[in-house]
Amino acid sequence: MGTLAYVATVSIDGYVADADGDFQWTAPTDAVFAVHLDRMAEVSTEVLGRRTYTLMGYWDTYPDAEDRPMAEREFARRWRGIDKVVVSSTMTGEELTSDRARIVPDLSLAELRRVVERAKGMVEIFGPTVAADAIRAGLVDDFRFFVVPKMVGGGLRALPDDVHLDLSLAEHRIFDSGIVYLRYLPR
Numbered sequence: 001m002g003t004l005a006y007v008a009t010v011s012i013d014g015y016v017a018d019a020d021g022d023f024q025w026t027a028p029t030d031a032v033f034a035v036h037l038d039r040m041a042e043v044s045t046e047v048l049g050r051r052t053y054t055l056m057g058y059w060d061t062y063p064d065a066e067d068r069p070m071a072e073r074e075f076a077r078r079w080r081g082i083d084k085v086v087v088s089s090t091m092t093g094e095e096l097t098s099d100r101a102r103i104v105p106d107l108s109l110a111e112l113r114r115v116v117e118r119a120k121g122m123v124e125i126f127g128p129t130v131a132a133d134a135i136r137a138g139l140v141d142d143f144r145f146f147v148v149p150k151m152v153g154g155g156l157r158a159l160p161d162d163v164h165l166d167l168s169l170a171e172h173r174i175f176d177s178g179i180v181y182l183r184y185l186p187r
Contacts (some may be wrong), residue, residue: 002119005142006131010158011150016128025150026154032146037071040078045123049130050088057097082177085115087130109137124148132160142185
């Protein structure tokens with residue numbers, strides 16, 4: 001049985017994208033990318049929405065060529081090696097870039113529990129829209145945030161408004177760029 005983790009890169013005021021949908025400010029530094037690379041070693045399954053899956057499709061086709069950075073090549077290998085559950089009512093199978101991906105038109109909590117129960121490692125739920133119901137239901141075992149020292153003033157919130165959880169800080173790290181990594185576990 002796996003565990004369910006929610007990971008987000010978030011502005012200091014709590015958003016994963018600004019009011020225009022821009023999230024370019026979330027691009028990781030090399031040091032932060034190294035943490036993402038380590039994190040991906042734990043992940044066996046990724047649950048994500050259509051837009052995020054399309055964006056991450058970049059890693060399904062990333063060239064494993066000597067002229068590319070080793071860390072990016074390794075991230076791509078790890079990404080290609082995990083199962084993906086794409087939550088979308090509009091996407092078709094022809095749009096999948098990985099043979100390890102499947103589409104779920106509607107992610108019920110029962111379906112998410114099945115995904116976690118069948119997983120051999122960490123199941124990562126990526127994106128606040130996809131993760132909101134799991135967070136509300138208390139299904140998330142591990143919260144990991146990369147807090148960027150930027151205020152965007154509005155946009156897509158990282159966490160749903162109507163949730164009350166008591167969390168315990170399990171890990172933290174401060175990067176030279178000012179980005180802070182915070183990992184919380186429910187008490």
